[in-house]
Amino acid sequence: MFTRALSRLSVGFYPQLLRILATCGTTVSRAGRIVRAVSENGKLGIVDKGWNDLQTEADRAAQRCIVASLSKSFPNVTIIGEEETDPNEDIKPDWVETSLDENILKHVSNFPEEWKDVKDEDIVIWVDPLDGTAEYTQGLLDHVTVLIGIAVKGKAVAGVIHQPYYNYKAGPGATLGRTIWGMVGLGAFGYTQKQPPKGKNIITTTRSHSNKVVTDSVDACEPTEVIRVGGAGHKVLLLIEGEVHAYVFASPGCKKWDTCAPEAILTAIGGKLTDIHGSKLQYHKEVQHKNTAGVLATFSVDHQWYLDKIPQSAKDALKP
């Protein structure tokens, strides 16, 4: 209690980007509790926003919580969320999280010089209140994450990935949820980094948004095994925890809020997330939301090798 009060008093001493990241750390956990409460209540309120593009009450409520929380503490920072929610709708007061995550704040001593004087107008926060919605509606709860990515001058530089159901198979009484966070120049925390098995080439891709270009591109990368799971956040966690060698998604379906936090965390540990041409993704506030040229993410393997394997027909079909 004492340390929390002390850090609040000295908040002006922390760089703005660290304060934002530390607020994202507490806010994702709050949003994760909302996601769990909706599924426990059972009234999912499913809406299809297009074709196979689901939204539930958990997506809407978690987004309201995150946007209200971050805009209260950082009113001059642009926040772009996946869901369209009514800004005038009443928010439960206890959904507004303004405290700072001590585990993140304590890294102030080795905070990267590069991000010390970042201005509010150069920051965009990308919010995916529930990544893996299709799987959430089907009870595949460990695919679900809450993503908040922070971009500076169009680059993904920091982010949090919260898994609200982490540990849910451990039985009653288990503490649910974990938060993985990172910043370029500082590193990534909250998980155990592992290398993928040698002599194999395990590829993860979409489970619920596949098509022929997607599967042809995965096949062209010569997988020894394909793991089809939900969520961009979940798939990048599989990468950094050494379960897979690459995340290959030759489709325009993923958006900036899907990739900003995962890309920042992956980049923080030396991995790569690009489109299928190898170009970096942009995250400034005017950018189109769709990642029209697909997604390729790798950690600890040769990114270029996968880029070279993706068929020319997929590259022709998916232009930036």
Ligand SMILES: Nc1ncnc2c1ncn2[C@@H]1O[C@H](COP(=O)(O)O)[C@@H](OP(=O)(O)O)[C@H]1O
């Ligand atoms: N064809 C498509 N249409 C709509 N959304 C798509 C899509 N392909 C991928 N996505 C979105 O990209 C994210 C990762 O997809 P996947 O789980 O299939 O790998 C999901 O985010 P959300 O669950 O936040 O909407 C998903 O909806």
Ligand SMILES: [Mg+2]
């Ligand atoms: Mg969605």
Ligand SMILES: [Mg+2]
């Ligand atoms: Mg998503």
Ligand SMILES: [Mg+2]
């Ligand atoms: Mg979502």
